[in-house]
Amino acid sequence: MNRNLSLWKQTGKNTILSVLLFAALFGLLYLVEHFYPELQLLRFYDAAFCVGIPASITGVAYVLSIKNPENYTGFYAGIVMSLLLCVQFFLQGNYDLCLLYIAIFVPFQIKSIVQWVKPHSADAPFAPEFLSKKAMWISVAVCMAVTVLDYLFATYVVHSDGLLHNWLLKLMGALMISSSVLANFWLIYKKNDAWIYWVIYSLSGIIFYVILNNAFSVVLFVFFAVINGMAGIAWIRNTDEEHMGWLRR
Numbered sequence: 336m337n338r339n340l341s342l343w344k345q346t347g348k349n350t351i352l353s354v355l356l357f358a359a360l361f362g363l364l365y366l367v368e369h370f371y372p373e374l375q376l377l378r379f380y381d382a383a384f385c386v387g388i389p390a391s392i393t394g395v396a397y398v399l400s401i402k403n404p405e406n407y408t409g410f411y412a413g414i415v416m417s418l419l420l421c422v423q424f425f426l427q428g429n430y431d432l433c434l435l436y437i438a439i440f441v442p443f444q445i446k447s448i449v450q451w452v453k454p455h456s457a458d459a460p461f462a463p464e465f466l467s468k469k470a471m472w473i474s475v476a477v478c479m480a481v482t483v484l485d486y487l488f489a490t491y492v493v494h495s496d497g498l499l500h501n502w503l504l505k506l507m508g509a510l511m512i513s514s515s516v517l518a519n520f521w522l523i524y525k526k527n528d529a530w531i532y533w534v535i536y537s538l539s540g541i542i543f544y545v546i547l548n549n550a551f552s553v554v555l556f557v558f559f560a561v562i563n564g565m566a567g568i569a570w571i572r573n574t575d576e577e578h579m580g581w582l583r584r
Contacts, residue, residue: 339408346408349399353392360558364551376551383426384551390419391555395562398533402566404463404525404573407451413444431493435512443519450523463570465527465580474517474528481513482506507543511536527574530567537563 364376378384394416400409417436424432455461466474486509490498494505518532537560544552576583 342403342406342408345403345406346396346400346412349409350393350396350412353395353399356395357388357392360554364554374550376554378551383423386419386423386426390416390423393419394559398559398562398566401522402569404570405451407448410444410448410451413447414441417441417444431488432512435516439516440519443523447523451525461525462578463525463527463574464578465574465582466521468581471528471581474521478513478517478532481516482509485509485512504543504546507539507546510539511543514539525570527567527570527580530563530570533563534560534567 361377368374368376393412397409397413397416400406400412403409417440421433421436424430424436451461453461465471486505489505489508490496490500494501514532514536518529518536521529521532537556540556541553541560544550544556
């Protein structure tokens with residue numbers, strides 16, 4: 336009971352920290368927009384933008400919490416984040432992303448809670464580890480396959496244009512989808528590879544929103560890239576040599 340209370344307190348502190356970080360970020364963006372109003376960084380008149388604020392705050396609290404590979408309570412923040420993002424995507428008309436978060440990410444996060452809480456023996460502790468070489472290559476192949484399928488879906492269903500029309504935008508969007516699916520899946524089993532996919536997701540998001548000329552989202556995804564990278568490093572430091580998987584010599 337004391338351990339569970341400690342983990343909840345940790346998630347609560349991370350939520351407060353996330354609020355403070357975003358308060359500082361919004362203060363900085365307000366100043367930038369004051370001197371460069373043409374950037375239109377803060378769009379409080381947009382309902383989807385406003386929903387995205389608590390979604391981002393809970394998302395950072397989620398990552399900061401599961402940075403501790405024992406803290407399953409962070410996934411509750413992740414579920415709240417996913418539900419808020421679902422609302423945001425619905426308001427933006429991105430119904431495919433809305434379905435993705437409801438039908439895939441929320442169940443993945445619930446499964447993560449169940450898996451992380453489950454008792455494990457001292458002989459087989461549930462600690463961070465890398466995938467085996469075989470599993471790693473299968474994961475890469477799945478990521479590539481989902482990327483191609485989403486690219487084709489975006490081309491022929493969403494945009495109804497040519498394969499090479501807006502190819503970089505569609506490729507980055509597809510890569511964001513595939514990497515986030517793999518990241519959420521591997522988090523269930525505490526695989527360090529999940530953080531590699533989260534960093535890929537963040538970097539793809541940066542390029543995606545640079546193309547769309549959305550300065551606020553670019554700043555946000557740079558922020559996410561740093562947070563995800565820090566969490567991945569923390570997990571790797573908690574990984575024994577025998578659990579280095581495909582990186583093991």
